[in-house]
Amino acid sequence: MKGSAVRCEGLTKKFGETTAVNDVSFELKEGEILALVGPSGCGKTTLLRLIAGFEYPDKGLVEIGEQKIVDEGRYIPPEKRDVGIVFQDYALFPHLSVAENISYGLSSDSIQSKKRCAEMLTLIDMEDHASKMPHELSGGEQQRVALARAMAPDPEILLMDEPFSNLDAELRMRIRSEVKNILKRTDASVIFVTHDQDEALFMGDRVGVMKEAELIQIEEPTEIFHFPDHPFVADFIGTADFIYGKIKDETTVKTEIGGLAYHGTFPSEYTVDVMIRPDFLDIEPSQEGKGKIKDRIFKGMHYLYEILLPSGSKIRTLQHHTERYEIGTKVTFNLNPEHKVICFPKRHKK
């Protein structure tokens, strides 16, 4: 069993009236990558800054390794925390060369620090660029230097704040697998913040979803995708629609598109929101069909159909590009029996 790299408990931070981080608790294991994902303004960057020490929490505790970093009346400044950070805009020192940037956090023992710097340059595959200045590097290269600089002092944990958001789409895909490779090879403990769910699922050993200052679920990527705890998680990680359902028995829930097998247990007659992902259903044109195609979006390999149900609810479904139906067509649904749907207790109006 590996030790804990970071532990947060009841971490809370308010800026004036608004709560940026509310009662967040989690633990990061050594060598683990935790991807924190959520819409902008959900507090994920503030959480990172609390751990780094750039913000002072109103309540709660942070431990790095076994050491209490923040607790009642205790606050250790950022420079004493043994935390490495990769910033969104890289924040390379513009007046220092690549090698000087990487060596900045190393002790001034020049032989040791030169050796470590060379190691890091090899790790990021930039041995030839040691004496270049930051403005001479491409975006991807700056990104790697920022990573090497943060990792050079061998910090207990590495915090990455939207590190790929300044790269264009194609480069981002390539860089993120390079970076994941480096992180896994060095067995780094990482908290990785992003607003991009794909990136979170790709990078994280576990994914934490944040919404309105709260960490609402933290789980392995496949778990969080298939078994979301919360409708928001279902919608944010992947695409999901919700339709009204009533529990029939231990296995089936009744909906307007028929009875569906569901996951978990609910008392019968319980009303629920049923989560439908676009790959759950097949459609077929039929005069008696309850659904009516409202919109069709061409996605290359697939068509995404938006279908209006009698109750007024809408669901989306993905069909192979050979299945081309006109808008207005009435359709029936074939349920994929492999999929058990997820039900959430009916949301109460506030």
Added chain:
Amino acid sequence: MISLNTSSVRKKIDRVPLPIWLLGFLIITAISLPIVYLIVRALGAGVETWDIIFRYRTLITFGRTMALVIAAPLLSLAIALPLAFLTTRTDLPFRNVWSILGTLPLVIPSYIYAYVLISAFSPRGIFHEFLASPLGIESLPQIYGFPGALLSVTAVSYPYLLLPLQSSLKGMDRSVEEASRSLGRGHITTFRKVTLPLLRPAIASGGLLIGLYSLRDFGAVSLMRYETFTWTIYNQYFTPFGGRMIAAALSLILLIFALFILYLESRTRDKTRYYSSAESNSEPDLIELGRWRWPALIFCALVVIIFLILPMVVLGFWGLRGMFDGVSLKMFWDPAFNSLQASFLTALVVVLAAVPIGIITARFSGKMSQIMEKFTYLGFALPGIVIALALVFFSVGTPLYQTMFILIFGYMILFLPLALGSIRTSILQINPAVEEASRSLGKSPGQTLKEVTLPLSKNGILAGAALVFLVTMKELQATLILSPRNFETLATSIWHATSEAFFARAAIPALLLIFLSSVPMMVLLIFWHRRGNHERISGSL
């Protein structure tokens, strides 16, 4: 001609319209002739000139000038860096107030501050009368000479460092400093190894501008009797038998010196872009001062007392005493009128000259455009005394000598670069596609200029005019040499009264001058501050 690739092309390959070209050519020729004439005359004297340049006394003058050119930026840095840091990065109480009060000395001309120091601390000054004599203190520290000159020049020029430092400190990407903290470096090491190096371009550029200011300053060094190049040249000019020859030779050295500083300054500008980060999202966090708040407040208060309150109190004192002694406001109607009239005419003439050059350099490529651009930039370095001498040599013996025409022509050469900077920027900000749209809708280039380009650059033209008006009001050295006989401006009245130690008589024109120039100056400062355009404030020396 139909140009489809519009937005990416700033300059056209078009020919400059002939009337504009001719106008530009005339102006550039008119400006360069006197200087060329000065150079030719100085070198034309041959061996004699070289003797003057290499004699021992020149070396002394050079040493004195150097001392001021180096010391003033250093003293300014010692004032501006803490002030900039405290007002941008800490939770100092009333930060914005200190920031504005710290910038205000910019409106005080150096000779007024020098007058304030002299009339307060010289043997006939206030302190001697009220403190030293009653207490039996015989001698106060000597204010004349280097200390007085240094303090006066620094007092009115340190804002040229304060402003760029503040904007660099504010605009700095906070994550760069946080990166340093997260890599195990504390506040002080981070400041030394990251923040300070990132401020280097601002320090270099602002420092060099202050150096240039010290080099060109005449008002403070003359009143303080500190013989730098400008004051020596002035004295030589009035020395019979060969004095003018020496003045010409020394002017040449001064000119080269100034161009060299300008060259250094332009090099710092080229490097700046590597230092500024592409996008800085959030402002840095404020450092809590805690118990350091009191020393910090005392520092800010001292700066404001020495450089702003002291001058106002001393001016007020002498102003009141003057009133009791029968100095009346009426005595200064003529100088005030002369100042306003000359400044107004100059602003008008300069804008008329700057608009065609602005259009050529902003809109057309080619040799003519490049030469004009370089030339007008060089204009920033020209010391007033050099222009004045050049014009004297040029006009002496002609009916133009010591006329209003020559005076305003001198002002124009001095202040054209200022107006041009403002006008050129505003033309550059107009999307060329707008002008091309006008052409495609059937308007001629002339009509387009009149109906599109000029109305759109109106603000820049007005700002340029206001700026020229203000600096002309304060101008001293060219005015002393070039103005018609018995033509006194506010600036020359203050200077004459102070150099003859009639302190009470200098106060009212000084107050008038500050009042007349500070109100519009504030408007300009606010206008620029909002647009973050510190380069133009720097240009307003």
